[in-house]
């Protein structure tokens with residue numbers, strides 16, 4: 001089951017002139033602008049493109065099954081990371097996280113990966129690369145961001161909430177290891193019925209998480225001596241992590 005052709009037409013029609021007072025501190029308003037099939041190596045999905053009326057940003061929902069009007073829909077929220085998602089950068093584990101989320105949801109009857117265009121924890125690509133540059137000279141990730149004039153985390157989940165409303169999802173199960181993320185969505189009116197822990201097997205690129213200690217803001221130092229930027233709001237739990245490591249993940 002996918003979103004039917006008839007429902008797609010209805011969503012596009014209803015969204016064509018959508019304007020609302022907006023959600024969250026920035027009064028975000030998005031509307032569905034396009035829907036298409038997206039067969040992928042991780043499963044057969046549909047992709048929904050969202051357009052933001054206020055800041056011209058485009059966001060995407062990668063959808064498995066017919067989620068319109070559905071309850072308890074498994075949802076993973078992923079923030080865009082060009083260097084990780086597309087280029088396979090090992091300065092973060094975003095691609096690994098995204099792939100594992102798509103694989104997991106691809107196997108489910110229904111589910112959604114919300115792909116938010118908030119690169120570099122909301123500071124944008126240019127500033128993220130400048131922060132990386134500062135790290136190369138010994139700043140840690142938090143100090144590098146602060147040096148550029150940003151808070152440690154500039155993200156906001158009002159976009160995610162609005163996307164779920166636009167898709168007419170009634171309630172969700174949030175795929176996260178950070179229980180606090182449930183509050184971020186519920187404060188914008190999303191009904192979260194359950195938390196699904198995101199647990200994935202270790203591989204050659206992420207296994208250093210098993211060998212290092214959590215440091216400031218949950219950042220991890222890898223075997224190259226580079227600090228990994230925690231670009232996603234929550235990391236998956238790797239099979240084999242200690243209780244301390246899992247607790248560190250859930251704290252930040």
Ligand SMILES: [Zn+2]
Pocket residue numbers: 018019020021022028029030162
């Ligand atoms: Zn709106």
Ligand SMILES: [Zn+2]
Pocket residue numbers: 081083084085091092093094095231
């Ligand atoms: Zn990344």
